[in-house]
Amino acid sequence: MQFSLIISTLGRNADVLEFVRTIEAQTCRDFEVVIVDQNDDDALAKAIPTLGPSFPLKYRHVPGVRGASRGRNIGFELAEGDLVCFPDDDCLYPPHLLDDALALFASKGVDIVCGRAADQNGRDINGRYEPQAQAVSKANVFSTQIEWMLFFTRTAFKAVSGFDEDVGVGASTPWQANEGQDIVLRMLEHGFRGWYDPALFGHHPELNVVHPDARMRKKARGYARGMGYVLGRHGYSFGYFVRYVVRSIGGIVLSLLKLNGARAAYYAHVSAGRIEGYLGGRRGAMKHARLESTSIGQGRAQ
Structure with a gap:
């Protein structure tokens, strides 16, 4: 089996069924789909048998379990592919993507392949991406990927014990995004190599950050906390971190000049979230370092 496509889903049954139907068009035929259903009801469980796909389809119902990272790790336990990826439950893959x-x-x-999010015309959405193909590094990890366009070798994924379940959408912590950057950084630290190519892209609903509603503004803060946390946890310099805060503060100023109060509030949430996350990540990194130091000291004493 070449590919295992692992989907962790909650509250998007119709989108998941549409993904399963459209993935039939892939020119690559050596893949399986693994669905981890976090819904409390059995609506998706009842719909799955009606699909009859031409590829292996595995399903696991885990009502009460929450967190995209947690669901993806559960799905990996069922996966058999040499390569794994983790489509969002509301994304679509072009027919040539797996090939x-x-x-x-x-x-x-390489051990990691990264792509970007785009609309049907190929325009960047839901992030900023490098315009040129390049090796993935600590310096560009935030502009060369998005979680559902990451492909890993099974070996690399197992080596880092999968996604950190405290990071990502639905986690029980404030760090609600950038679980992809976190796992890639851990893979890089283990000596695995990655490659990004902007020609590799999938489709996803575009987030409305031009006229964001209250829900989007709240979501922005959680996402920004996730980014800040990953920056702090992985030892990015204060100067590197400040660039991202300054960028969001610039967004506030420009939005106010355009009399777009909703967007200014959105960027205010982003600024605050990145600061909160970075401080949390630094605290976590220092705690980990202390525990590691204590463990080494105890080992030597023995």
């Missing part, structure tokens, strides 16, 4: 990802693994000899 293109496979070609990059083969030509670049």
Whole structure:
């Protein structure tokens, strides 16, 4: 089995069923889909048997379990593919995507392949991405990927014990995003190599950050906390972190000049969230360092 596509889902049954139907069009035929259903009801469980896909489809119902990272790790336990990816429960993959990802693994000899989010015309959405193909590094990890366009070798995923379940959408912590950057950074620290190519993209609903409603503004803070946390946890310099805060403060100023109060409030949430996350990440990193130091000291004493 070449690919395992692992979907953790909650509250988007119709989108998941649409993904399963459309993935039939992939030019690559050697893949399976694993669905981890976190819904409390059995509506999706009843719909799955009606699909009859031509590829292996595995399903696990885990009512009460929450967190995208947690669901993805559960799905990996069922997966058999040599390569794994984690589609969002509301994204779609173009027909050539898996073949293109496979070609990059083969030509670049890497353990991680990264793409971007785009609309149907190929325009960047839901993030800022590098315009040129390049090796993934600590310096560019925030502009060369989005979680549901990450492809890993099974070996790399197992080596870092999968996603950190305290990071990502639905986690029990304030760190509600950037679980993809976190796992990639951990893989890089283990010596695995990654490659990003902007020609590799999938489709997703575009987040409305031009006229964001109250729900979007709240979501922005949680997402920003996740980014700040990953920056702090992985030892990014204060100067590197400040660039992202300054960028969001610039968004506040420009939005106010355009009399767009909702967008200014959105960027205010982003600024505050990044600061909160960075401080939390730094505290976590220092705590981990102390525990590691204590463990080493005890080992030597014995």
